[in-house]
Amino acid sequence: MADEARDRRALQLGAELKRVRERAGRTGSQIPKVHTPGEFYSDTQVSQAETGKVVASEQLVEGYVAIGANRAGLVRLRDAALDGKAATRKTERLTRAPEAELTADASIDEIRGCYSIDSVEHIVTYGERGVLKHWTTVTRIRCASPTVKYFAFSGNYAADQRRGVLTVAKSGDWSIARSAESEKGALDVVVELARPVKQAETPFFDVVHRFDVRSDSTAEPHLSEFVPHFRDRTAYRVQFEPSAGPQRIWHIRSNDAAAALRDPTDEQLLSCNGHGFYHCDFREIDREFVGLAWNWR
Numbered sequence: 443m444a445d446e447a448r449d450r451r452a453l454q455l456g457a458e459l460k461r462v463r464e465r466a467g468r469t470g471s472q473i474p475k476v477h478t479p480g481e482f483y484s485d486t487q488v489s490q491a492e493t494g495k496v497v498a499s500e501q502l503v504e505g506y507v508a509i510g511a512n513r514a515g516l517v518r519l520r521d522a523a524l525d526g527k528a529a530t531r532k533t534e535r536l537t538r539a540p541e542a543e544l545t546a547d548a549s550i551d552e553i554r555g556c557y558s559i560d561s562v563e564h565i566v567t568y569g570e571r572g573v574l575k576h577w578t579t580v581t582r583i584r585c586a587s588p589t590v591k592y593f594a595f596s597g598n599y600a601a602d603q604r605r606g607v608l609t610v611a612k613s614g615d616w617s618i619a620r621s622a623e624s625e626k627g628a629l630d631v632v633v634e635l636a637r638p639v640k641q642a643e644t645p646f647f648d649v650v651h652r653f654d655v656r657s658d659s660t661a662e663p664h665l666s667e668f669v670p671h672f673r674d675r676t677a678y679r680v681q682f683e684p685s686a687g688p689q690r691i692w693h694i695r696s697n698d699a700a701a702a703l704r705d706p707t708d709e710q711l712l713s714c715n716g717h718g719f720y721h722c723d724f725r726e727i728d729r730e731f732v733g734l735a736w737n738w739r
Contacts, residue, residue, distance in 0.1 A: 452494035455519040459506055460492040462516075466509040473505040476668070476699035480600075481626065497523045500670035500729075504699055513697070517729075546592060546619035546632055553594045553632060556587040560646065561675035564665065568682045572660040572738050574599060578652040585641035591634060592619060593649045598628035602659040611652040629653075664702035666694055666733030673727045678734050682718035688736035690714060693722045695732050702735040 463473065470485040470492075483505060491498040498506075503520060507513045544552060565578040577597065583590070593616065599607050603626040610618065616633040623629050631651075639647050665678060682688065691714065692706035712720055712734075724732040 449494065451519070451523045451525075452497055455498065455516070455523045456492040456494040458516065458519055459488075459498060459511075462506050462509065462511040463488070463492070468509055473502070474508050476501065476504045476508055481603075501668065504668065508699060544591065546634060548592075550594050550630065550632070553592045556585070556590050556592070557583040558586050558671075559673055560584050561673065561677075562667070563675075563677040563679065564667075565679045566665060566681070568661060568680070568686070570683050570686055571658075572663075572682075572686050573657060574601070574655045574661040576652060576654055578650065581649045581651075583639075583647055583649060585639060585645055585647075588641050590639045590641075590647075592632055593635065594630070594632045595651055596628065596630045597653045598624075598626070599655055599657060599659075599661075601661045602655075602657040603627050604657075607655060607657050609654050609656070611654055613650065613652075615650065660738070663688070663738055664694070664733060664735035666702050666731050666735070668699070668729075668731050669727040670729060675723060675725055676727055676732050677721065677723045679721045680719070680734060682720075684716060684718040686739065687718040688714065688720075689739045691720055691734060691736035693724075693733070694735055695724060695727075695730055697730055699731060701731055702733065706735070 463470070470488040471482055473483045473488055475481040475483060483502060487502065490496045491502055498516075498520060500520075503511075503513075503516050506516060544556065559581055561582040563580040565580070566574070567576045569575045579595070581593075581595075583593070597608055605623055605625065605627050607627045608623075608629050610621070610629065610631055613633075614636065616635050619632045619634040621629060621631045633649075633651070635649075665680065667676065669676060690706075691712050692710035693712065694701050694710070712722070720734065722734060
């Protein structure tokens with residue numbers, strides 16, 4: 443009976459997603475990816491969510507909000523479906539054989555379920571003509587399981603969606619366990635930590651990864667991230683080539699995925715300088731888009 447109730451909650455969410463899509467006159471391949479303008483979710487991803495086979499991600503829900511869904515209603519349905527999913531996972535953990543251990547072939551969700559994110563710092567460098575050169579991310583992790591061996595991260599360069607544009611810089615703190623690149627150059631990476639982290643010994647630890655970019659395409663004039671769960675801090679440290687810096691630059695903090703595309707208020711504007719370096723810290727974020735946006739010269 444409990445399994446049936448959990449399945450019913452996932453089906454209710456899926457039915458509402460389908461109703462929203464059909465009301466908007468969209469096909470299964472026309473749900474937008476709000477983080478990457480111009481990209482859409484696949485028919486398979488949409489079908490799995492609408493039939494209740496998987497619980498829609500926060501990002502997918504935002505795609506439905508972008509075509510007219512009520513965010514609060516979908517969030518309530520999704521939270522209920524996730525509560526059921528969490529109960530199922532707990533049962534599976536309790537009944538799993540003691541020797542069973544997470545491997546690098548586990549799903550991204552399973553790997554990320556071993557930790558939570560307390561803070562993130564993005565350190566981004568732009569070169570001449572506003573081309574993205576490097577993107578370093580420092581992620582502070584809190585152990586959510588007795589041992590954490592793997593960490594997962596993703597990246598894409600919206601201005602140049604070709605395979606091979608992004609590469610992952612090597613690190614002595616981890617090695618790549620597996621990676622996958624989409625036809626549009628998006629990378630999903632799972633790394634194995636050089637030394638497994640024990641919750642009893644180290645409740646917090648930092649993971650640093652860097653993307654190098656091989657492109658001549660001017661970057662989109664914004665950096666933003668959707669934070670789906672409470673996070674203590676997200677910070678941006680951005681260095682522009684001084685001769686190719688922004689005409690004006692401002693911070694973003696909003697529940698609206700399109701906030702980066704709007705003109706800023708006076709309160710959002712940062713003071714421009716001749717050094718090309720800008721920074722902004724956001725505190726106590728929960729289900730919000732945060733970041734920086736600017737106008738190129």
